[in-house]
Amino acid sequence: MREELVWQDEEAPQRASVAGVVLEFIGGLTLLLVASVRGLLAGRKEWREMLHQMAFIGATSAPIVVLTSAFTGAVITLYSASLLVRVGGGSFVGGATALAMARELAPILTGIMVTARCGSAIAAQLGTMKITEQIDALRALAVSPVQYLVVPRLIAGLLMFPLLGAIANFAGVLGGGVVATAFEISPFTYLRSIQLFVEPFDFIGGLIKTLVFALIIIMVSCHQGLSARGGAVGVGHATTRAVVLSMVLVFIANYFLADALFARR
Amino acid sequence: MKTNSTDAILVKSLVYAVNGTTILKGVDFRAAYGEIVGIMGASGSGKTTLLKCIAGLLRPTAGEVWIEGVNIAPLSEREKMPLRLRLGIVFQYAALFDYMTVYENVAFGLERHRRLPRSEIARIVKERLAWVGLEGVEHLYPSQLSGGMRKRVGLARALALDPHIVLFDEPTSGLDPVNAYQIDRLIHRLNRELGLTAVVVSHDVTSLFRTTDRIVVIDSGQIVEEGTPEAIRQSEHPKVQAFLRMASTESLEEQAGI
Numbered sequence: 061m062r063e064e065l066v067w068q069d070e071e072a073p074q075r076a077s078v079a080g081v082v083l084e085f086i087g088g089l090t091l092l093l094v095a096s097v098r099g100l101l102a103g104r105k106e107w108r109e110m111l112h113q114m115a116f117i118g119a120t121s122a123p124i125v126v127l128t129s130a131f132t133g134a135v136i137t138l139y140s141a142s143l144l145v146r147v148g149g150g151s152f153v154g155g156a157t158a159l160a161m162a163r164e165l166a167p168i169l170t171g172i173m174v175t176a177r178c179g180s181a182i183a184a185q186l187g188t189m190k191i192t193e194q195i196d197a198l199r200a201l202a203v204s205p206v207q208y209l210v211v212p213r214l215i216a217g218l219l220m221f222p223l224l225g226a227i228a229n230f231a232g233v234l235g236g237g238v239v240a241t242a243f244e245i246s247p248f249t250y251l252r253s254i255q256l257f258v259e260p261f262d263f264i265g266g267l268i269k270t271l272v273f274a275l276i277i278i279m280v281s282c283h284q285g286l287s288a289r290g291g292a293v294g295v296g297h298a299t300t301r302a303v304v305l306s307m308v309l310v311f312i313a314n315y316f317l318a319d320a321l322f323a324r325r
Numbered sequence: 326m327k328t329n330s331t332d333a334i335l336v337k338s339l340v341y342a343v344n345g346t347t348i349l350k351g352v353d354f355r356a357a358y359g360e361i362v363g364i365m366g367a368s369g370s371g372k373t374t375l376l377k378c379i380a381g382l383l384r385p386t387a388g389e390v391w392i393e394g395v396n397i398a399p400l401s402e403r404e405k406m407p408l409r410l411r412l413g414i415v416f417q418y419a420a421l422f423d424y425m426t427v428y429e430n431v432a433f434g435l436e437r438h439r440r441l442p443r444s445e446i447a448r449i450v451k452e453r454l455a456w457v458g459l460e461g462v463e464h465l466y467p468s469q470l471s472g473g474m475r476k477r478v479g480l481a482r483a484l485a486l487d488p489h490i491v492l493f494d495e496p497t498s499g500l501d502p503v504n505a506y507q508i509d510r511l512i513h514r515l516n517r518e519l520g521l522t523a524v525v526v527s528h529d530v531t532s533l534f535r536t537t538d539r540i541v542v543i544d545s546g547q548i549v550e551e552g553t554p555e556a557i558r559q560s561e562h563p564k565v566q567a568f569l570r571m572a573s574t575e576s577l578e579e580q581a582g583i
């Protein structure tokens with residue numbers, strides 16, 4: 061029998077050792093990524109499913125991203141303003157908040173919120189489809205689960221994450237601005253400070269981060285869902301693992317991205 | 326056994342092993358064109374696994390699976406895709422797409438594999454649903470249907486792309502006798518009217534005896550007996566006798582006397 065190094069839609073055998081499980085995870089994720097990229101470049105586009113997923117990722121996550129970012133921007137400003145105003149550095153406050161949001165907080169908050177909101181939902185849906193034989197039903201109808209389920213989610217994620225990241229930036233700066241007025245920093249000073257200290261690349265670099273996070277979160281969640289086995293408990297495990305693994309990988313990737321994008325500037 | 330043009334399905338020394346257990350231990354099986362073959366066996370004997378190997382959903386560890394003259398065992402998923410259209414499968418729990426309506430479920434394959442105008446797809450969907458005796462349920466979701474209706478929608482979905490072969494996984498399990506009877510009649514009618522080759526996997530002895538042309542009995546991943554329903558009823562094989570005795574309607578006292 062020919063053993064191929066491609067993503068298999070069949071159930072993978074269980075591995076007994078920890079090393080086996082880790083290798084299986086990395087190998088499976090890589091093969092799924094290769095299959096998805098191939099499906100993304102060629103093959104039928106599931107436009108309806110893609111629009112549906114864009115609406116799901118974008119619309120359902122936007123309010124919670126706005127809310128958490130606004131309060132995060134506010135609390136950053138609270139600390140920085142109370143320090144800086146004391147030493148007469150009120151004109152640095154806007155820059156500090158906007159820089160922190162653009163480089164770190166907006167991308168990370170977007171990643172966390174979308175993982176909680178959509179990563180878990182993706183893993184649960186695909187996991188349920190797996191254990192109820194709906195994935196097999198797709199294959200039996202000559203439809204590739206990767207093409208039909210993973211690719212549209214990946215495209216939707218890659219399109220919506222930067223948008224959500226931009227919204228998060230805006231909300232954070234706005235939240236900070238409100239708090240700044242309480243420290244008698246005028247909106248004009250606040251905005252002027254942003255103009256002085258933040259470069260376009262800080263913003264763009266942050267959005268590049270969200271693209272990488274989208275790739276991680278969508279692929280990990282789809283992979284966990286498609287590898288679910290057992291009953292409802294199996295779906296629960298897949299969902300939990302999708303969230304935990306996505307988060308951990310996002311934070312690890314964030315460090316290396318920060319190093320690559322911003323450390324030498 | 327050799328491939329012969331009258332075989333819609335030919336399985337040779339099929340072995341399927343996973344996680345250290347061998348589920349199928351060298352199964353030979355064939356179904357001629359237009360035949361209804363039953364696969365009878367207790368739960369856990371490997372019926373679903375065999376069916377999924379025939380459907381190309383599981384990759385055999387060893388052996389050959391010929392579908393209409395093509396050995397699908399060594400083929401990749403991509404190579405198997407076009408062959409899948411020749412073969413429909415009705416899953417044990419129907420496996421309907423639960424976020425789609427009945428209409429969308431039946432139209433799913435058509436929309437992806439046939440370049441047809443909307444109205445033509447609608448006509449085919451309506452026709453397939455009529456074949457399985459369902460009308461006016463197009464807009465309902467699977468969760469709003471009874472078990473018997475779900476299985477019939479699953480059958481309509483499998484029939485949408487005009488397969489030559491249909492595989493049924495426990496078509497009557499979990500159904501009341503009336504619904505079970507109707508499903509059996511449906512399988513029989515599709516076979517007689519459309520010339521479909523059907524493989525029916527079941528532990529429901531009554532259903533298999535009245536539906537099939539030939540029955541193979543599987544036990545712990547091995548075929549232990551094969552023959553017409555009448556021959557199976559007369560079988561001397563101890564496993565078959567035990568299985569039939571337990572499915573019989575005699576009272577437990579009568580059985581104890583045997």
Ligand SMILES: Nc1ncnc2c1ncn2[C@@H]1O[C@H](COP(=O)(O)OP(=O)(O)O)[C@@H](O)[C@H]1O
Pocket residue numbers: 071343344346348366367368369370371372373374375
């Ligand atoms: N992925 C798997 N890993 C381990 N054992 C399995 C797996 N799939 C099926 N089995 C085992 O194989 C046997 C046959 O399963 P199955 O084909 O579903 O039987 P049936 O359909 O006749 O009830 C069962 O004992 C089942 O526990």
Ligand SMILES: [Mg+2]
Pocket residue numbers: 372373374417
């Ligand atoms: Mg079964």
